[in-house]
Amino acid sequence: MSPRATASIPVATRIGGFVYAIRNIVTEARKVEAAGRKVRYLNIGDPIIFGFQTPPHLIDAVETALRSGQNGYAPSAGILEAREAVAADCARRGMPVLPDRVVITSGTSEGIELALTALAEAGDEVLIPVPTYPLYTAVLAKIGARPVFYRTDPARGWLPDVDHIRSLITPATRALVVIDPNNPTGAVYPREVRRELVELADRHNFPLLADEVYADLAYDGAVPAIAAENLAAPVISFSSLSKAYLAPGWRAGWMAVGGDDRLDGVLAAVKKLADGRLCSNGPMEHAIAPALVGDRSHQDQFRADLRARAELTTSRLNAIDGISVVAPAAAFYAMPKVTLPPGKTDEDFVLGLLRATGILCVYGSGFGTRPEDGFFRVVFLASPAELSSIYDDIGEFTREFLR
Ligand SMILES: Cc1ncc(COP(=O)(O)O)c(C=O)c1O
Numbered sequence: 033m034s035p036r037a038t039a040s041i042p043v044a045t046r047i048g049g050f051v052y053a054i055r056n057i058v059t060e061a062r063k064v065e066a067a068g069r070k071v072r073y074l075n076i077g078d079p080i081i082f083g084f085q086t087p088p089h090l091i092d093a094v095e096t097a098l099r100s101g102q103n104g105y106a107p108s109a110g111i112l113e114a115r116e117a118v119a120a121d122c123a124r125r126g127m128p129v130l131p132d133r134v135v136i137t138s139g140t141s142e143g144i145e146l147a148l149t150a151l152a153e154a155g156d157e158v159l160i161p162v163p164t165y166p167l168y169t170a171v172l173a174k175i176g177a178r179p180v181f182y183r184t185d186p187a188r189g190w191l192p193d194v195d196h197i198r199s200l201i202t203p204a205t206r207a208l209v210v211i212d213p214n215n216p217t218g219a220v221y222p223r224e225v226r227r228e229l230v231e232l233a234d235r236h237n238f239p240l241l242a243d244e245v246y247a248d249l250a251y252d253g254a255v256p257a258i259a260a261e262n263l264a265a266p267v268i269s270f271s272s273l274s275k276a277y278l279a280p281g282w283r284a285g286w287m288a289v290g291g292d293d294r295l296d297g298v299l300a301a302v303k304k305l306a307d308g309r310l311c312s313n314g315p316m317e318h319a320i321a322p323a324l325v326g327d328r329s330h331q332d333q334f335r336a337d338l339r340a341r342a343e344l345t346t347s348r349l350n351a352i353d354g355i356s357v358v359a360p361a362a363a364f365y366a367m368p369k370v371t372l373p374p375g376k377t378d379e380d381f382v383l384g385l386l387r388a389t390g391i392l393c394v395y396g397s398g399f400g401t402r403p404e405d406g407f408f409r410v411v412f413l414a415s416p417a418e419l420s421s422i423y424d425d426i427g428e429f430t431r432e433f434l435r
Contacts, residue, residue, distance in 0.1 A: 049173025052166050053398025060383060061392045069390045072422060074411045077215065077364055078280050079334075082413035086278045087330045090319040094282070097318035106311040109303055110136020110286070110320075117321035118286045125247065126260030127269060133289045135302055136320065138312045139280075140245045143270040143287035145171050147241055150301035152177035152206045159197060159208040163367060163399035163407065165215050165243065177206070181400060186358055186369065190219035194228045201232070207239050208232060213246035213255060216399050216409040217367045218342065218360020220250050227261045234265035239295060242269045245285075248276035248331055250362035251339040259290040266291040268298075273316075275363070276331060277323045282316040338364055341412045341419060348423035349410075354434045355426075364413045367396065370406040370430060377403035384433055389425040 054075055061071045073081070080086070109115065115131040122129050137143040144167055152158055154176030160168050162181040169179045180200050183193040197208065210229055212221045221229075233240035240258065248254045259267035272285030289299045311317075346359040349368045357368035370381055378395035386392050396407025412419055 046174055046176065050170045051173075051398075052170050053394050054166065057382075057392065057394055057398070060386060064386055064390060071386070071390045071392055072414070072418075073392050074414070074422070075392045075394050077275070077411050077413070079275070079278055079364070079413050080280065083415070084278055084334065084337075084413070087323075087327070089322055089326060090273070090277060090279060093319040093322040094315050097315040102315055102318060104314065106136075106314040106317055108306045108309070108311050110134070110312065111314075111317045114286070114317045114320035117324040118288060121324040122257060122269065122288045122290075125244075125254070125257040127257035127263070127267070127288065127290050129288045129290055133299060135287050135289075135299075135306055136312050136317055137272075137285045137287055137306075138283040139274055139285040140243065140270045140272045141167055141285070142283075142309075142312065143285055144168065144241070144243070146302045146305050147239075147268055147270075147287060147298070148172065148177070148207070149175060149305055150298050151239065155204070156206040157202060157204045158206055159200060160400075161192060161209065161211060161214075163216050163396060163401050163409075164209070165211055166399060168209055169400065178204075180205070184214075184217065184219070186217075186367075190214065190217035190358055190367070191221060191225055192229065194225065194232070197229075197232060201236055205236065205238050207241050209241045209243065210258060211243040212258060213250050213362030215246065215363060216365045216394075216396075217358065218363055218365050219358070220252075220255060220361040223261075226258050230258060230261040230265045230267065233267065234262055237266070237294065239266040239268055239291075239298065242267055244269050244271045245275050246363040247271065248328075249335060249338060249364075251335055251342065252361070253335075255362070257290075263290065264292045266294045268295065273319060273323055276334075277319075277328075278330070278334070279316075279319065282319065283313050284316040284320055285312070286320070338362075341416060342366070344416055344419055345410060345412045345423070348420065349426070352423075352427045352430050354430055364411055366410045366412060367399075367407055368410060369396075370408070371434070372404060372406040373434065376406075378406050378408055379403060381406065381433060382408050385426065385429050388429050388432075391422055391425060391429075
């Protein structure tokens with residue numbers, strides 16, 4: 033009999049590049065909890081865990097679907113009713129598309145993965161903002177494609193540096209990722225910047241991948257689709273029910289492929305990939321039409337609650353010596369900067385804060401900023417009273433840390 037094999041089974045090397053700090057850091061938090069300290073989780077942008085509630089008419093729609101036997105596989109591109117509703121919503125946002133150019137996905141996340149997989153070969157380049165939502169770099173690591181990072185500037189309200197983007201374009205550029213409104217910075221881009229970004233994609237003939245998951249959560253009112261700047265340009269818009277419709281666990285999202293016929297091949301490739309995973313979560317697809325064409329009045333209250341928390345966050349953090357933050361204009365994230373002592377990193381600050389106070393933020397380098405720059409991300413969905421006590425503790429810890 034041959035001896036029993038005991039060597040550990042290797043994992044693919046590509047996993048080394050698949051880093052998602054927002055969840056990876058939870059391992060550290062669990063150790064702090066195991067040592068008996070309560071952890072206050074400010075790492076994940078999930079409104080539900082902070083008491084915000086999914087609109088009841090969406091829950092009713094899913095329940096009706098479940099009880100009326102809608103439990104089989106859905107069409108791989110999604111049920112027609114949902115695709116029509118997304119097309120109508122895109123038109124409302126200034127991006128008219130046919131339902132046939134909409135694919136229903138398991139959240140924005142799956143749309144991003146499908147699009148990048150359809151677009152990029154190993155070695156190709158994709159323009160990604162810094163800081164970025166980390167799924168983009170993680171998916172590129174999986175594909176073997178290369179993120180090429182463009183600057184967004186905290187001194188200019190975290191706006192993208194369009195000249196920098198221009199200087200990074202090469203024959204290997206396959207797409208430009210734009211996250212507007214932005215996670216992690218909370219920035220909303222002005223019209224001139226949006227127009228320049230769309231023109232770059234149009235002129236250089238690569239798609240602009242428009243992550244618009246926070247479009248309805250800008251405090252001054254919903255942001256139009258970036259594709260509206262030039263309807264012939266190759267733009268793919270991504271969104272979901274996760275944030276503005278308060279149903280992140282449902283994994284109900286979509287992508288809409290705009291522009292003239294330049295993206296027809298990419299759309300066909302995405303649909304081919306979508307066939308392979310059969311469908312997104314069928315019953316949840318039945319909430320998409322009620323969400324997008326039904327009552328969305330919950331968003332007024334949500335935006336007002338977010339604006340109040342953003343103002344509290346900005347004023348309290350800017351009052352701490354050594355910390356500065358750009359006021360967010362949308363969503364529930366802020367990206368403060370702490371002026372670090374020489375030799376210290378953003379991770380030192382965030383882990384120190386966690387161990388000393390139980391407050392869990394994510395270090396900026398998890399979003400691509402330099403460790404020595406001292407950025408960290410705060411999710412400000414907790415109640416104003418809780419946030420206030422959190423900012424007291426961040427102030428106290430920062431005074432000690434910088435002493
Ligand atoms: C910018 C951005 N894109 C995509 C996602 C993923 O969203 P979904 O739940 O729709 O997959 C998030 C989630 O936080 C996000 O912040």
